[in-house]
Amino acid sequence: MNNLGDYQWKNRLILVHAVQETEGAVETLRDAHVAINDRDIIWFVNTGEGLVSNQATVSGGVEQDINELFAKVSPEDRVLLIGKDGGIKSREPSLDLDAIFRRIDAMPMRVREMRSGD
Template identity: 30%
Template sequence: MATPSDSVHANLSQHEWEHRLLVVFAPAADHENLARQFEMWEGHADGFAERKLRIYTVTEGDAGQFRKQPGGDVRPLTRGSAQELRDRFDVATDPFAVILVGLDGTEKRRETVPLSIDDLFRTIDAMPMRRAEMQQDGGG
């Protein structure tokens, strides 16, 4: 099976110091927790942009997607990217997991249930780099 021409490779190092990442794992694309997760984040594009967030989703088999924000355009991942993400974060094919990766490329938070927008933003806003960004953006 050929890789679609609009596919993206899950090269997380390209995001270092540019974007925070959410990597969401689910056993299937129609998994209840996956649907709940995106419902919780829907309508918060401004908050995602302000916090420099990008989203990778990995589901059954080699399936995976990339998007800049909830509800945004979806691009498929290249073949093998899903497995690379599973290997990097040590996530098997059956559990649900949400992993927050900081600007430095390290894992900052891991949940096995959908992560609320308030908890997500509170976690990020408490990070030293984010606090510096807020201070700079506020002119302080």
């Protein structure tokens, strides 16, 4: 995966710009790996010292795309949910995985996935 567009139609993305309000995000995301995998989520946390992800490797193009995306949104938008269609589905000041999971589970594409057992 060389840029964020490569994930379109395959994965949902959670992007976290780590600051004090999102401290502990990496641990929270790692602890929820079963629910995250079930929802086809790839996550990236910009720790300020680099990107941490549930992907084995992160290309420089992906990191650049994430930094550019965070440069375009409001500083309060520290957590972004991007749908499989590539659109931003939510912008939050902090990481609330339960709320993100509820939002995903209400999406038409996810409802179809749950029905068909994907």
